[in-house]
Amino acid sequence: MYNTEFRGKLIEGNKSLGQISQDIVRPIDAKTPRWWFISMGISLVMLGLGLYAKYITVTEGIGSWGLNNSVGWGWAIINFVWWIGIGHAGTAFSIFLLILRQKWRTSINRAAEAMTVVAVMCAGLFPLLHMGRVWNFFFVLPYPNTRGPLWVNFNSPLFWDFVAITAYLLISASFWYFGMVPDFATIRDTTKSKIKKAVYGFFAFGWTGSSKEWLRYEALAFILGGIAAVLVVSVHSIVSTDFAVSVVPGWHTTIFPPYFVVGAIFSGFAMVLTLVTMIRKLYKMNDFITDSHVDAVTRVLIFVSLIMGTAYFTEVFIAWYSASEYEYYMFFKNRVFGEYAFQFWAMVICNAFIPQLFWWKKIRSNITAVFIISLFINLGMWFERFNIVVTTLAKDFLPAAWAGYSPSYIEILLFIGTLGLFGAGVLMFFRYIPMIAIHEVKSVAKYDKPSHERKHRNHEE
């Protein structure tokens, strides 16, 4: 009884199940296109620049960054939060849309999950490097040790962060991997190359596709999904407590946990949109990532953008309403009008205003416009983190300690390095893994058939 009249088609072109497998697996068996090598080259160069910056950071120390005593957190933390935010999309897509039975998720979730895993790895780099002595990073693990014994501070959100992110990386990576097992089996069974057969066969864990396997498989997906749904909220809530448990104006505000989670989902969805519009264009996957898929993501973005706008507005309003002169100063004299007005308004315009263009159907259905707006959101979310991290630290309670901040070239190169890592990771994913979850797309294929063709299946729904 699923009605595609309003919801839009899930798969275009009236494909048979066999065609679906062929279409999705085709890029893996085809010759690697030239643009792939070019973009991989660029990504690797960027990655190399990042490695150089890491070398300098490790050998010379944090002094090579542009930080000072007042602004002790700069680009590193901004980028950390930014990447973690992007890393939320995969789970947001897979889990929340799975729970909400949104069938359009099937064409997009694989790309989103892949992105999650790479983005979380990019994010993890920054706190590690920020420790200064990265080779001692295991000090943050709480275990009985010979250092005193010296325990971590369990009251510190920085420690909660470590736990949450590690757990999140493990769960989202396993969720992603187990989701691919049946698809690896499909490649193993269809490919002609012997090497591929062996490699994909190894990763497919001997999947045969019996009904018992599917039964267990689906139970596993739901259990992992349930755990990840909690983690996705906890990770960014905890990232927000890094700021919010302090007593500094601009950081200490109760809205932070949900506001960070929503912001993370926002930036993640934007990055997913960037990515799937690219997949659609480069691999001509229009039949799977249809106009209605893009439409659905953009509509989610309008809604989330509205929440973001409300949150910005609430913060500014309460800063005034609180009648606390420090809060007032932070927001009105520093952010809204003041030294950091550019970053503040860049954030508001990119996150709260520009996505509202999606109200117009014309813009929603113009892929170029959608792509550009998604980039603006990515940018806006970066400015949001700048706004939070730097403006508060730059001007705290002691005017004598006020300081400016600008990143050194090492910090910029570190960021470029993570962009390179992300690019390389995503390109590897394009090349070697089915970009779209084959078995999940097949499971929704029946809904696009005209009702008289699937009448005999109605009892299933």
Place this chain on the structure above:
Amino acid sequence: MNLDVKYVFPSKLKMLCIALMVVGVITFVAGFLINPDKTWANYLLNNFYFVSLSIGALFFLLIQYIANAGWSAVFKRVPHAMGAYLPIAAVFFILLYFGMHSIYHWTHEGIAETDKIIAWKLPYLNIPFMMIRIVMFFALWILLSRYLKKLTLKEDLQGGTGFFEKSVYYSRVTIFVLALTFPFFVVDMIMSIDVHWFSTLFALKNFIAAFFHGSAIIALIVILLNKVGYFPMLNNSHLHDFSRYMFMLCIVWGYFWFAQFMLIWYGNIPEETAYFVHRWESDWKTLFFVDLFINWFLPFIILMPRKTSRSKPVLIPMIIILIIGQYIDLYLQIMPGTVHENSFGWLEIGTFAGYTGLFAFMVLNALSKMNLYPKNHPYIEESIHHHF
């Protein structure tokens, strides 16, 4: 299946509603004679309580539209009917004008001269502007909810998909309006009671509470109507979906509650902790934890298993507990700043009974005037045969 069914509002039930209303009126009269300040606080509490249910139900409806949700199509008339309470609520809130001095500390003459914080807030917190806001908010909510109702009723008569598309569009508009109005409404009506205190999450927490309890009431009305023979298509999957809403929202509610409490506790700034310290003192302490227990813990545990979330005998008492839960939550937000002592008694019970009668009357009366099922809704078939 015959979808041309109308709900008949039984006269016995009508009498019961009217009887409850009479109880409410008598309690109010007695209350105003004995303890006007406390009665005004109860007046605000009940007004806000039932508006939050209407707005929560409206939001539920909007979400169904914008998310293209199919399963709930057949029940959409219930939240539509719950909007019928809004016009009366508007009148009540305007009448609150006469009780402001009893409730809001900042309305007292000359207080701004001695209290710097209140003086700072005067451009926003002053009686004329507050009345303008009340009128404006209610005008917008009533207009939009009525328009959405009109669209779905027209769809019954004329059919076609145009009305549905229009409803989706206006649902987006309404969400936009709600996002910009309801938080201010909460700040005005509840947060400004403790006028020195502020929290950015407060308004959103109340929004979620409204959505949470509004959805629960929709489920309750549907289940009860099913018991007397309406909604014969209500099956386990529908019940499970209603439970999922409650389950999800109880988690969000608990999350917001904890986020607000924990950050204030951890920050330990006197201006902020004062609010919780007050509620932590002996008089309120039990309720403070009971609030968290029945709004978060109980539904979280009870609605987790598949079996219980598909069972009417579990859901009905669960929702009744949630009705009490929302009352306790608002009681804890309003009473400590107005009445200052925890003295629950006949006044609270009588006024709540009166409002319950009124709300039930308005909703059921509105429901009896419409076709019970939106028969030309594009997802109606999907909804009737919903199964997962």
